[in-house]
Amino acid sequence: MSIDQNDLRVIKTKRGLREAFIRLLLEKGYDAISIQDIATEAEAARVTFYRHYKNKEELLIDCIDVIYENHARLTGQASNEEFRQGYSPMLAVYKQLKEDGKIFRVLSNSHAGQLLTKRLIQLFAERIQVQIEERFPKEQLLAPVEIIAYHVASAQIGLVNWWIENDQPYSPEYMARISFWLSLAGSARGFGLENISVLPPEYPTRFQN
């Protein structure tokens, strides 16, 4: 009847299609890729593609989901201690991208970029919102918590994009620290903290790469 997603053949085939698709995106860009291209590159029959995906876009979504899960898994590990140290969960992201930033870049410049960025921002905003709500009473906030969270998340993910597109000019540690502090200083105001000196003492006098 329906296809068994746990079958080894299915797992192999789908992974093959995903990886072939990514490679082709590097070469030709999204529009120029035909289903036959993908199948050929993956050394599979064209019919096989249609057994797993309705069309190109569905394969694209699947690719994003896989990357998204990797990110979520990585960033989910960041400890509260890391957060206080000013490294934030972003460090894990920067570190991963330092290695396989190529795939991220390809997706980022393709049809996928929109979906990928959107989902990452969504994920981070949700986490940030929880963190804010845990630490600050609602009445203290100058603005709705959603807005603050989304503002911070957009800034952080946006900076990641900038870093990737500018060939990673600074170290992951440097980027994570700056990203964290710029956001925290901004949102501290949003939290209703009149005196910004309540921030942890580790706030650096000057960032060094």
Added chain:
Amino acid sequence: MSIDQNDLRVIKTKRGLREAFIRLLLEKGYDAISIQDIATEAEAARVTFYRHYKNKEELLIDCIDVIYENHARLTGQASNEEFRQGYSPMLAVYKQLKEDGKIFRVLSNSHAGQLLTKRLIQLFAERIQVQIEERFPKEQLLAPVEIIAYHVASAQIGLVNWWIENDQPYSPEYMARISFWLSLAGSARGFGLENISVLPPEYPTRFQN
């Protein structure tokens, strides 16, 4: 020889194709649209499409450019006074989107979103960088001016996206003010201002919609 872009027929035809394309994006999404669909919707011959655009993507880029120019024109008008008042050039953006947010939303959810968002962030980052450099000596900055500018621009455009996707829950004035202050408070730290009280006195105690 080549096609005269000032010919009235050309202007009409291309505008028709762009508008037809936007309408179709609303209905079917990017992939499901064929060239014939666009031509039919625009009440033009399919051949005519190929006289102006190589493929779907090229038409998409053209659509983005038109919207982009509208934004640039609008935001370019924001005065220094508005900036100091805490409304920032963002107010013009929010106001425009209040009216034709539909097109923006369609593009934002399509293949185009990636390109549109990227270009908007780029534009804002460049402007912000100039403003920072005009007001603060380089040595005072805790981080490279590019990073601060990109951080702020990403946050602001990201918040616009959030606003559009959540059916514009707050007024343009409210969003512009919050966006401005969250960013300014954050970047004030980035500027190396130890005492955040150097910020203009208009800083609100609490934002109201």
Added chain:
DNA sequence: CTTTTATGTTACGATTTGTATCATAACTAA
């Protein structure tokens, strides 16, 4: 009003799409 040129009509081959059938190979479960 004359000239120029962008558009519509029609046509064409090549490519791509989406689906179907059946034998074979690969995997699962026992």
Added chain:
DNA sequence: TTAGTTATGATACAAATCGTAACATAAAAG
């Protein structure tokens, strides 16, 4: 290891789409 299940490959097919061409017509430029 074996028997049964099922995903895959090979082949085929109609329908849709693509990209380009030639020529008459309508619309704009000068």
